[in-house]
Amino acid sequence: MLPARHQTQEYGHKKPRPEHKPIAPFDEKTLPRYSKNTQLNTIKNKKKDVRMKTVLSNLKKIIPCMLNRYLTRQSQQILFLLLVGSALATSWCAAEQNNHSMPYCKDGRYYYSQEEYEQISVWNHFTSIPYKLPALIMRELPHLLGIKKQPCCDWPTVLAPTFPARSIPLLLTWINHSSFLIQIGDHNILIDPVFGDCPPLRRTHKPGFALEQLPTIDYVLISHNHADHTDFATLKTVATRDNPLFIIPAGNTKLFNAMGLTKITEKTWWEQLVLLEKTKQTADTPSGDKKLLTITCLPARHWSCRKLLDANTALWSSWMIECNGTTLYCAGDSGYGPHFKEIAKNFPIINVALMPIHPIKSSSEHMGPKDAITAFLDLNAQTFIPIHWGTFSCESYIPEMPLIRLAQHWQLRQKELDAKQCLLFQFGQTKQVHPDAPDATTLESLMALTTY
Template identity: 35%
Template sequence: MKLRLAVKIGLGLFFLFLVLGCFLPLAARVTEQGAYTEKVELISDHFDGFRYFNPEVPETLPSPSSQAARWIWNRIFRTNWSEWPNQTDFLPGVPPVAHGQEGSLRVTPVGHGTFLIQLDGVNILTDPMWSERCSPLSWVGPKRVHQPGIRFDDLPRVDAVLISHNHYDHLDLPTLERLAKTGMPRAIVPLGNRDLVRSSEIPMVHELDWWQSVRLSSNVTITLVPARHYSSRTPWDRNRSLWGGFIISGQSGNVFYSGDTGYGPHFREIALRFAPIRVALLPIAPFHARDSEESQGYRQAIHMGPTEAVKAHIDLGTPVSIAAHFRVFQLGLDGFNDAVDVLSASLKDHHLRSDAFVVPMFGQTIDIPPAADVSLAPACEVHSIGWRPFGTCPPQYRFAEGIIPLSQHVARQTSCFMEACSTADSEMLPVN
């Protein structure tokens, strides 16, 4: 018994130093690439000039180095971790259609944060992840339990990729590299992520701040919206890039992909700006604190569990909500079925039908009937040389000198024309 314990301790220390040794050069490479150097100069309500933060949410996360050490220790010794299957029995579904018809809306859950959204003739992937592990290393880190719902080779041509933040389970460079070889999709990312995504050979990468929009086609607009989370690729780059969710607006309705987020008032604000929301893709796990040092309060601040997801569903106007972020990677203490069981109980507690919040079968396409009388959400029209007002713009505009907050935009609105826009925006999506 003592020998077994000594072996475990030795292995734990070995892997700790090994992983940290791999992270150190990775951090240097990220700095060399300048992945986090392109910052908005103007301080905002979620950027202090150096790091991004969640408004009205205290920063109480343990230090990155202690987090990494505790995660490795807990994984090796399985401290309080529930048993998950090594691999589920699963065969991918029927390959999706090449393109949905104009006015149609189809959502195919691939697993975790990955969805194929086919909207008004456009194919969009959220946080594409086809790798076996969500880790900087292919041989260590959380391993996939459920295979992707769509075989990679069965994907239709992808027109755009939406990246919510830079964590390895959402920004997977090997998958992006594979996508780049299939037809060069465009990528839309939060601020500070452009160079990292470009390193995957996807050349057209478009950065947005919260509430900024781009036109993907004449019928489809993409808007980055707030989320309560954080960013990091190494223990040393905490919150150097932004995170967020996305509203995809088309003639057939508005689709909301939240990305990773805690519950907060931003859901009501998103609903007010983009109602009606027809479909919401919301995470339901992980929702248990990982150890005694990580408070349950902070866990809930950055991740929604099923109970909070139902509250968000209500705040958003009870759209067709589809569960995300469950049964693929074991990222916390939750059991394999815990999130689904708690979701069912929470729906009953709120007197909602059991099918009000869909627990999808990965790979099974969900057809959303076309909505009548749904127009494009208010946005800023994007030209090849920058931004100009289009209807009622989001509360922040990009100017040559930085981001103009809502309180200043009324007096400045007449100057937000093409000639006033930064040339740095020259790679934004043109209007088709």
């Protein structure tokens, strides 16, 4: 016997018809309130589309007619190539700008990269201070009590500074530590000026000359806010005397305002500052013109801290100075990282590089002599000038030891450094850098340090 469903289909039995509810009569008031507006907007959008299509179709007809009427065939081709080239250049520049490495910012604090943030925390910076203080005090206590003689830096100092009031070619004067006076294109630039003490670090050598002997300063560059690079007393004296422009990394405005400094500008990595001033004709500047000066804020691998709980709340940086056909790079205080190769890609010609070499043992925050040479080769710079040594010491070795290690590593990599030069400065010494004419006497003195 067939199932019931087949029997129903075969013998034509009909299923009972379900009851239907009566349909309500059409009432315009029962429609949603937005229905009329929706219909009107749809009509308006359609009209706009029609108008836009009409305009585009008219332009397609008018532009070729105008080009054929007013431009020759060759001119049309040139115009087309210019438009295509400008579009490609714009997209390439945007891509290059987006590919720049930027500091990673998290909860109001800066980090070298996101990977570094995931590996370390801010506590590693300021909680390490209490743990290091007892060892530091025990090491420094014999020196403070006079039980143990404090080692001093025997590196020579010039009898008197020889820098002029201003200079068109590049003149460099090493003050001490990372402090340099840069004179180029009638501009006087001061980098990380420190003329005072920096406790608890011991000063092993006095500055090359007195603060009052400085010429008129136009610009002051600060790499970061550590006490051995940002000396409050020195900055206040220079600001009161010369009123220069302070160019600082992002996040340091509050600190500088607390010192009473207001003529400042903040920059983050890869930001440029183009400066061109017209000066009065004086004996110091007989031409009356300053050369175009470009200062670029660049990456560095370091950290910042001025108080116990403000670690990494302000950025740190390195700097590139371009003026009068010369490019000078100041690494500031930095550990080794991939940013050096990135800088070399954006600045194919670097004449001078100021590279830190202290302490001897490299870390993620500091470069020793070995890593400093590697970074110098990554930059493809021409002249190596060691900085960040011989002035302050918190280690037990002699202050000249970083320079001795630099000489040894320079000899080991002599083949790679054959076309390069290394310039050594006495404290307070002024030199004119000639990339095409290596300083043979300075190079010999560097090699002689291996017998120290």
